[in-house]
Amino acid sequence: MRKNIKIYYSVPEEYPPFRVDISELFAQSLTQNGLDITWYMRAPENYSPSNKLEYFSAPCFLPPRLNKSGILAKVINRFLYWTFDIFYLAKSMFSGYEIIQVRDKYFAAILGLLFARLTANTFIYWCSYPYPEHTLDLADKASGIKKILLKMQGKLAEFILYKIVIKHADHTFVQSVRMLEDIQSMGVCAEKLTPVPMGVPEKALSWAKDQEVDILPNTVVYVGTFSVVRRLHTIIEAFSLVVKAKPDAILMMVGDGDNPSEKQALVDYAQELNIAQSVIFTGFVPIEEAWKIAASAAVCLSPYYPTKILSSTSPTKLVEYLALGRPVVCNNHPEQSSIIQESGAGLCVEWSADAFAEAVLYLLTHAEQADAMGKKGPAWVKANRTYPIISNQVWNKYQLLLESYK
Numbered sequence: 001m002r003k004n005i006k007i008y009y010s011v012p013e014e015y016p017p018f019r020v021d022i023s024e025l026f027a028q029s030l031t032q033n034g035l036d037i038t039w040y041m042r043a044p045e046n047y048s049p050s051n052k053l054e055y056f057s058a059p060c061f062l063p064p065r066l067n068k069s070g071i072l073a074k075v076i077n078r079f080l081y082w083t084f085d086i087f088y089l090a091k092s093m094f095s096g097y098e099i100i101q102v103r104d105k106y107f108a109a110i111l112g113l114l115f116a117r118l119t120a121n122t123f124i125y126w127c128s129y130p131y132p133e134h135t136l137d138l139a140d141k142a143s144g145i146k147k148i149l150l151k152m153q154g155k156l157a158e159f160i161l162y163k164i165v166i167k168h169a170d171h172t173f174v175q176s177v178r179m180l181e182d183i184q185s186m187g188v189c190a191e192k193l194t195p196v197p198m199g200v201p202e203k204a205l206s207w208a209k210d211q212e213v214d215i216l217p218n219t220v221v222y223v224g225t226f227s228v229v230r231r232l233h234t235i236i237e238a239f240s241l242v243v244k245a246k247p248d249a250i251l252m253m254v255g256d257g258d259n260p261s262e263k264q265a266l267v268d269y270a271q272e273l274n275i276a277q278s279v280i281f282t283g284f285v286p287i288e289e290a291w292k293i294a295a296s297a298a299v300c301l302s303p304y305y306p307t308k309i310l311s312s313t314s315p316t317k318l319v320e321y322l323a324l325g326r327p328v329v330c331n332n333h334p335e336q337s338s339i340i341q342e343s344g345a346g347l348c349v350e351w352s353a354d355a356f357a358e359a360v361l362y363l364l365t366h367a368e369q370a371d372a373m374g375k376k377g378p379a380w381v382k383a384n385r386t387y388p389i390i391s392n393q394v395w396n397k398y399q400l401l402l403e404s405y406k
Contacts, residue, residue: 002034002399003034004034004035004036005034005035005036005098005099005398005399005402006036006097006098006099007036007097007098007099007100007101008038008040008092008097008099008100008101009026009038009039009040009101009102009103010039010040010085010088010102010108011040011041011103011104012042012103012104012105013041013042014041014042014043014044015042015047015053015062017041017055019128020199020200020201020316020387021128021196021198021199023056024200024201025196025199025387025390025391025394027055027056028056028201028387029387029388029390029391030395031056031057031058032388033395034395035398037058038058038059038092038095038097039055039060040061040062040084040085041055043064043065043077043081045067047062047065047067049062049064061084061088063077063080063081063083063084063085064080064084065077066080082107085105085108086108086111089102089108089111089115090111092112092115093119093121097121098122098402099122099123099124099398099401100112100115100116100122100124101123101126102124102126103125103126103127103128104126104128104129106160106161107160109160109161109165109169110160110164110165113164113165113168113169116170122170122401122402123169124169124170124171124172124173124401125165125166125171125172126172126173127166127172127175127179127183129175129313130179130308130309130312132154132157132158132161133154133308133309134229134309135150135153135154135157136154136155136158137229137307138150138154139151139154162183162186162188163186166183166188167187167188169192171397171401172192172194173193173194173196173394173397174195174312175195175198175313175314176195176313176314176334177195177334177335178311178312178335179195179312180193180195182308182312195314196390196393197314197335198314198319198385199381199387199389199390200316200319200381200385200387201386202386202387202388204291204320204323204381205323205378205382205386207291208291208324209378213295213296214296215297216250216296216297216298217298217364218248218249218250218364219249219252219297220242220249220252220297220298220300220364221252221254221293221294221296221297221299221300221301221326222251222252222254222255222300222301222303223293223294223317224254224317225258226255226256226257226263227257227258227262228257228262228265229307229309230305231303231305232266232303233265233269234305234351234353235301235303235353236251236266236269236270236273237269238353238354238355238356238360239251239275239279239360240274240275240353241353241354241357242360242361242364243275243278245361249278250279250280251275251278251279252280252282252297253266253280254285254290254294255282256283256284263281266281267279267281294321294324295324295325295326297326298363298364298367298370299326299328299329299360299363299364300321300324300327300329301328301329301330302317302321302330302331302336303330303331303351303356304333304336305351306331306351310333311333311334312334315333315336318330318336318339319339319381321346322339322343322345322346322377322378322380323385324377325374325377326374326377327345327346327347327363327373327374328345328346328347328373328377329346329349329359329363330346331348331349331351331355331356332348332350332351336348342380342384343376343377343380344376345373345374345377345380346374347359347373
């Protein structure tokens with residue numbers, strides 16, 4: 001068994017990435033296993049080129065960029081990002097890497113696959129989200145020329161990803177068992193796919209254990225994105241039903257949308273339902289502040305609108321809520337349903353305002369039972385979903401892959 005594995009990893013995220021399956025899983029946990037990573041990422045705004053940029057002490061390449069606004073600068077920066085992505089992928093052929101890995105990109109993945117074949121290296125694709133399906137879903141909601149362009153983009157991405165990249169990659173890590181099943185249905189052998197669900201850092205468990213956070217009665221908390229694909233209007237509507245039974249109830253919406261209109265639409269809907277005074281929008285907050293807010297909740301919410309796209313996701317916030325010891329109301333979803341069934345840390349309902357409201361009210365009016373549910377969460381997370389546990393699974397798979405393909 002190798003003590004060290006040298007990997008080149010090209011990701012689409014902006015430096016420094018905030019996604020925990022990059023920062024916690026790779027940059028921290030897997031490097032402790034012995035993974036020697038070199039990164040390629042997107043340059044942030046106002047970035048000044050540096051020859052010695054690092055991410056958690058690992059070398060990190062970023063493309064140059066124009067720090068200007070406007071369409072022309074945006075096009076040039078995108079061109080620079082693609083060009084240097086290709087350049088560093090090509091350079092990886094001569095740098096002694098054992099693995100070339102690409103995350104959530106198409107053309108870069110084709111080139112990474114080609115370069116790996118030219119050097120007899122292992123090529124791995126990391127699929128964190130069904131982006132082609134997402135684009136096709138946007139096309140279905142669009143009209144005119146935008147609909148046509150999105151449809152073409154989605155179909156092309158679908159062909160490249162599933163018929164070329166994943167089909168010919170040595171291995172692909174996917175987000176969930178459902179995503180594995182979806183990709184397998186497209187003709188990919190299940191043995192070439194490994195699900196890696198989202199987890200939490202061990203410090204979330206120790207933080208929750210060490211903190212003394214008072215539970216705020218009748219406070220309901222949602223932490224996450226306000227992206228329109230999540231259909232959070234249903235949660236606002238559900239809470240309007242909760243307020244009718246418990247006028248002093250408070251809903252805290254922690255996070256923001258991908259664009260300002262997504263948050264504003266929820267604010268407007270709360271006003272339309274006459275519950276604006278009962279709904280607090282905090283915006284994005286630092287992670288430990290989000291933990292403190294969630295840890296003080298009587299009930300936490302994990303809604304995932306039941307579409308094919310979101311059915312293959314692996315919810316991070318649900319696992320964080322469990323780590324914080326709070327009872328959860330979530331909706332039926334392949335992974336959420338499984339976690340709640342295994343842990344007993346909450347209630348899982350159908351997707352509807354009435355169902356969410358009924359479950360929330362039940363937990364608010366049965367505080368002892370709700371707390372007992374919440375207390376089951378940390379033990380389940382500790383046994384199943386901390387990043388050291390997940391990193392050992394990924395590390396062992398890397399070892400097996402290198403033994404098989406060399």
